Amino acid sequence: MAIAKTEAFSKKEQDLAAFAKALAHPARVAILKVLAGKDECVCGQIVEVLPLAQSTVSQHLTALKAAGLINGTIDGPRSCYCINWKAFEKFKHEFNSLFDNLQVKDQQRCC
C-alpha cells in the first residue's frame, strides 16, 4: 500500500477503523459468534468448527486479541478465550457518536 497513512487521521477515526478491521473477515466474525454462544471460554474447539487450519485460526485469534475484542488466558496446555464486552460497548458508542450528528437531516438533496 505504499505506506499506510493511518497516522494522518484522528484517533477516533483510527480506533473505529481498527475495530472494523478486526471484524473484517468472516472467520473472525464466526469466532466471535462461537465465543458469544458459549457460556464458558472456549479454546481449540473453535478449530473444529471453522474450515481453517489450526495455525490460521490461531492467527485470527491473535488478531482479535491484539484489537482488544477478546481476552485470553492460559489454562494448562490449552488457551482460553472469551469476548471483551467492554470493547464492544466502546465500539458501539464510537460508532454511534460518529454518525449521530446526521440523523437530524432526513432530507436528501441528491443521491
Added chain:
Amino acid sequence: MAIAKTEAFSKKEQDLAAFAKALAHPARVAILKVLAGKDECVCGQIVEVLPLAQSTVSQHLTALKAAGLINGTIDGPRSCYCINWKAFEKFKHEFNSLFDNLQVKDQQRCC
C-alpha cells in the same frame, strides 16, 4: 492470502465482514464523517479535507460505494456522494443480532 475462504462461511458472517471491511480504514471513516456532516452531498471537497491524493480518495469512494455504504450520482463534471442510511441501519441490526444472544450471560467463567 493464498485464496480467501470467505465462501466457507455463512452469508450473515460474510455480510458483516464486508461491511466492517468498508469501515476498516481511517480514510473511509473520515469520508463518511464528512458526508455525514454536510446536509448536501459533497464530491471533490473530500479531497481537500483528506491528506490523500485525488486518485486515492476516488478509490476509497469506489470501495464505499461498492459496499453499499454510500450512493453516488453524476452532477455535471463532478460526482456527488451521500450516505446510504439504510445500509447503516441494516449493519446495526446485523451487528446486534449477531451478539445479543450473549448479553444474557453476565457471569464470566474465565478470562
Added chain:
DNA sequence: CTAATTCATCGTAAAAGTACGATGAAGTTC
C-alpha cells in the same frame, strides 16, 4: 471550438492480510 475543471481509471510499487505445513514450547499423563 478551445481551454479549463472534475473526476475515474490505469499502471505500478510496496505493504499488509490470509493460508498452510512444519516446528517447537508448555503442560499433562502414564
Added chain:
DNA sequence: GAACTTCATCGTACTTTTACGATGAATTAG
C-alpha cells in the same frame, strides 16, 4: 523421564489493499 496433547510461532506463498502519478473522459466556460 517418555509419550502425548494443545497451541503459538516461523517460514513461505500468494492475494489484496493502499497509494501515487499519469492519462483520459465528460462537462462547463470562454
